[in-house]
Amino acid sequence: QKEVEQDPGPLSVPEGAIVSLNCTYSNSAFQYFMWYRQYSRKGPELLMYTYSSGNKEDGRFTAQVDKSSKYISLFIRDSQPSDSATYLCAMSSGGGADGLTFGKGTHLIIQP
Amino acid sequence: GAVVSQHPSWVICKSGTSVKIECRSLDFQATTMFWYRQFPKQSLMLMATSNEGSKATYEQGVEKDKFLINHASLTLSTLTVTSAHPEDSSFYICSASLGPAWEEQYFGPGTRLTVT
Numbered sequence: 001q002k003e004v005e006q007d008p009g010p011l012s013v014p015e016g017a018i019v020s021l022n023c024t025y026s027n028s029a030f031q032y033f034m035w036y037r038q039y040s041r042k043g044p045e046l047l048m049y050t051y052s053s054g055n056k057e058d059g060r061f062t063a064q065v066d067k068s069s070k071y072i073s074l075f076i077r078d079s080q081p082s083d084s085a086t087y088l089c090a091m092s093s094g095g096g097a098d099g100l101t102f103g104k105g106t107h108l109i110i111q112p
Numbered sequence: 113g114a115v116v117s118q119h120p121s122w123v124i125c126k127s128g129t130s131v132k133i134e135c136r137s138l139d140f141q142a143t144t145m146f147w148y149r150q151f152p153k154q155s156l157m158l159m160a161t162s163n164e165g166s167k168a169t170y171e172q173g174v175e176k177d178k179f180l181i182n183h184a185s186l187t188l189s190t191l192t193v194t195s196a197h198p199e200d201s202s203f204y205i206c207s208a209s210l211g212p213a214w215e216e217q218y219f220g221p222g223t224r225l226t227v228t
Contacts, residue, residue: 008153036219043116043205043219044156088155099146099158099171100217 003027006089006103014111019076023089023103026070030091030101033065035074038086038105047087048074079110114140116208118220125196125227133191133223135206141186142208146217147179150203162189196227 006023013019021035032051036044048063050056050072056063062075072091076083086107090100115138125131135145144163148156160181162168168181180192189208193200204223210216 004155006155041203041222041224043118043207043221045219046217090156099148099161100156101158102148102155104153104155 003101004089004091004103007106008104010107010109012109012111013079015079015081017079017110019079019083019108019110021074021076021087021089021106021108023072024070025072025091025101027091027093027101028067028070029093031094032092033063033072034090034092034100035061035063036088036090036102038088040086044088044090081110081112084108084110114138114208114210114216114218116142116206116218116220118204118206118223120223121221122224123226125225127197127227128195130192130194131196131225133193133204133206133225135189135191135208135220137187137208137218140208140210142189142210143186144209145183145189146207146209147181147189147191148205148207150205150222156205159191193225196225198227201225201227 004025034049035047038044050065053067060077064073086105088105089103092098117136119134147159150156159174160168160170162183164183170176183189207219
């Protein structure tokens with residue numbers, strides 16, 4: 001079993017829809033949970049982060065962490081074609097001095 | 113925000129040769145830099161953690177003699193792939209840590225290596 005599982009998609013939704021992206025993990029030591037957006041042949045760009053369990057909202061994006069279920073989610077409201085990208089979840093057991101464990105990424109396509 | 117650059121962005125080399133990839137933090141000093149590798153349709157896999165002035169820490173399964181990492185200054189880390197083979201062809205991405213808070217880790221644009 002891999003440490004972080006993420007459905008690679010592709011996930012195709014119409015513009016304006018609510019998008020739900022998810023990851024599951026097995027390592028209970030993970031405390032920091034992040035979502036990155038990556039465009040083709042580019043480095044990841046940090047979107048959201050959450051420490052431990054809970055929700056965090058930033059504009060159209062909401063991140064949720066359920067540590068009891070080892071399940072994290074990213075919701076995108078009012079999706080736009082410009083949101084089309086690969087979304088990677090990442091986790092860490094420590095602070096910024098530790099490397100991150102990434103999911104495979106979900107390829108998201110927002111249809112105009 | 114903080115900017116991390118990588119050079120080159122794309123390189124082709126022949127099997128058996130070595131290739132060096134540079135990672136620079138342009139407007140901040142990075143105490144720690146990380147090197148990741150990403151194969152097509154796969155996740156980023158941490159290869160090694162590089163601290164300025166000390167030896168890099170490699171993840172299990174990563175050959176330290178094949179992937180030489182040098183972090184000579186607070187703004188520059190280099191990854192040298194020695195005696196490259198076609199299976200080393202991948203997307204190599206570095207990140208730089210501004211400080212102890214995890215969000216202060218910025219990713220470079222990546223370097224695509226193709227070994228023929």
